[in-house]
Amino acid sequence: MSIKETILKDCFIIDPKVFKDKRGYFLESFNQESFQKATGLQIDFVQDNESFSTKGVLRGLHFQKGKYSQAKLIRVISGEILDVVVDIRPDSPTFLQHFSIKLSSNNKKQLFVPKHFAHGFLVLSETAIINYKCDEYYHKESESGIIYNDRHLNIDWLLESKDFILSEKDQKLPSCRELFSIKG
Numbered sequence: 145m146s147i148k149e150t151i152l153k154d155c156f157i158i159d160p161k162v163f164k165d166k167r168g169y170f171l172e173s174f175n176q177e178s179f180q181k182a183t184g185l186q187i188d189f190v191q192d193n194e195s196f197s198t199k200g201v202l203r204g205l206h207f208q209k210g211k212y213s214q215a216k217l218i219r220v221i222s223g224e225i226l227d228v229v230v231d232i233r234p235d236s237p238t239f240l241q242h243f244s245i246k247l248s249s250n251n252k253k254q255l256f257v258p259k260h261f262a263h264g265f266l267v268l269s270e271t272a273i274i275n276y277k278c279d280e281y282y283h284k285e286s287e288s289g290i291i292y293n294d295r296h297l298n299i300d301w302l303l304e305s306k307d308f309i310l311s312e313k314d315q316k317l318p319s320c321r322e323l324f325s326i327k328g
């Protein structure tokens with residue numbers, strides 16, 4: 145497994161070692177010891193999630209507030225997504241900066257998203273199945289998020305937004321300006 149830190153501190157891209165043979169392939173999708181050695185982070189995941197979406201579905205940008213904030217390990221079982229994370233740690237030098245990466249069943253890349261980040265993805269392939277581990281349980285009352293087309297973030301989602309499919313909830317998410325009382 146190789147691990148590389150992104151421009152956002154504690155946010156890592158993971159390339160698992162893939163063992164191919166005439167039958168197909170094998171990989172370790174998570175190894176706590178290797179992860180801790182490579183990142184210096186002690187992570188205890190407690191919940192695994194899976195979602196299926198069709199092309200143009202955009203889920204996010206979501207986060208859980210306060211003590212229910214979740215670190216996540218995102219990977220794509222089938223298809224391809226543009227995965228986007230936003231640093232919402234007020235004291236971080238990269239506060240409100242974002243990072244995006246294509247994750248797919250082909251490239252097998254994974255993204256580790258630390259606590260106090262917003263996370264979302266757009267499905268680029270006809271369909272996609274996403275599996276992700278969380279280090280804190282789902283806590284509905286703590287759910288919040290940032291609207292996907294926030295002017296301050298100015299995220300390039302690669303596809304035309306007129307074709308996006310969002311939940312009712314995600315269409316009404318607040319802006320950074322409303323959430324973090326910033327100017328502009």
Ligand SMILES: Cc1cn([C@H]2C[C@H](O)[C@@H](COP(=O)(O)OP(=O)(O)O[C@H]3O[C@H](C)C(=O)[C@H](O)[C@H]3O)O2)c(=O)[nH]c1=O
Pocket residue numbers: 193195203204206207263264265281282311
């Ligand atoms: C997240 C979650 C949801 N649910 C229930 C609540 C709803 O009845 C239903 C769909 O939830 P939601 O529309 O919030 O699902 P997504 O839009 O895929 O949300 C996720 O999308 C982005 C990309 C994330 O990173 C978060 O993990 C998560 O917010 O599943 C649960 O029972 N447990 C859970 O952990």
